[in-house]
């Protein structure tokens with residue numbers, strides 16, 4: 001029998017989001033068998049949190065988050081085996097931050113399908129998304145010559161059995177903050193496409209920024225809005241009514257403010273998008289929109305694993321409690337993305353998948369994000385031996 005005990009000042013992962021203080025988790029043969037709280041801890045346990053392993057609701061595992069512009073360009077021309085090697089490196093990076101599951105949102109060559117993931121790593125993979133031929137999205141989506149081709153393409157989709165991705169708008173312009181992102185697919189086309197997807201048991205994630213693109217996505221009955229910058233409060237209210245998931249991917253914009261090599265005006269505009277998105281997150285919580293944490297890792301300056309913790313930090317800065325922010329990247333994601341019910345909760349009977357942080361819930365946002373230890377199925381994760 002293989003038994004271990006872990007002490008921590010604060011333990012998250014309770015179904016009610018309650019923080020258990022001064023606790024001991026005992027694991028046996030890879031499973032949690034007991035959690036005690038309000039016990040006398042060893043003197044050297046002064047600043048430790050144990051929280052569940054995380055789910056990143058929006059990644060691009062085939063892309064690196066590097067800020068090296070020449071590499072960013074050339075990674076689009078890597079060979080299949082080079083991309084697969086890169087994907088494996090990114091999965092290891094994610095796991096070393098305790099990110100044990102991702103929903104991957106657009107992989108133009110469907111390279112992920114041919115990568116053998118570690119057994120404990122869970123993947124929801126859309127494969128390539130769909131966009132229009134002359135518009136944004138070619139890096140992650142199959143370009144369609146006419147918008148009328150979308151419903152047929154979805155009726156024939158064999159890349160995914162769970163989620164598909166539709167690119168419904170462009171990306172936010174760093175040179176022009178005011179002009180809204182144009183939409184790609186009309187309401188009637190998108191509605192037909194979503195209907196076909198639902199008939200096939202697929203859920204639809206739409207990449208949408210700007211009021212109109214998001215409004216069309218909501219009316220078409222899509223299941224999640226990815227990004228949703230400058231969508232406006234009316235759209236947020238509609239999303240709350242329909243319980244449509246929102247993945248704000250705010251770290252991707254925030255890191256542009258800090259690292260983008262363009263002009264000062266571009267970085268200033270990035271800051272305006274960040275401020276606007278933070279306010280939208282505040283209102284989304286007021287209205288009751290289900291928000292999930294997705295990093296958009298693989299974007300400029302967003303690294304796999306680390307990026308999700310940065311997203312959690314920003315959620316906390318918008319006014320969420322740390323435990324609520326963690327739930328957006330664990331138990332809530334597990335429940336709402338589907339298929340990961342065993343994730344996100346630390347209770348007896350669950351697999352011993354957790355992260356130990358040297359921090360406290362109260363001062364987390366100011367601290368370093370690299371977890372002290374990551375435990376997967378009752379074994380300490382070591383990237384070198386994996």
Ligand SMILES: [Zn+2]
Nearest residue numbers: 058060105296
């Ligand atoms: Zn993305």
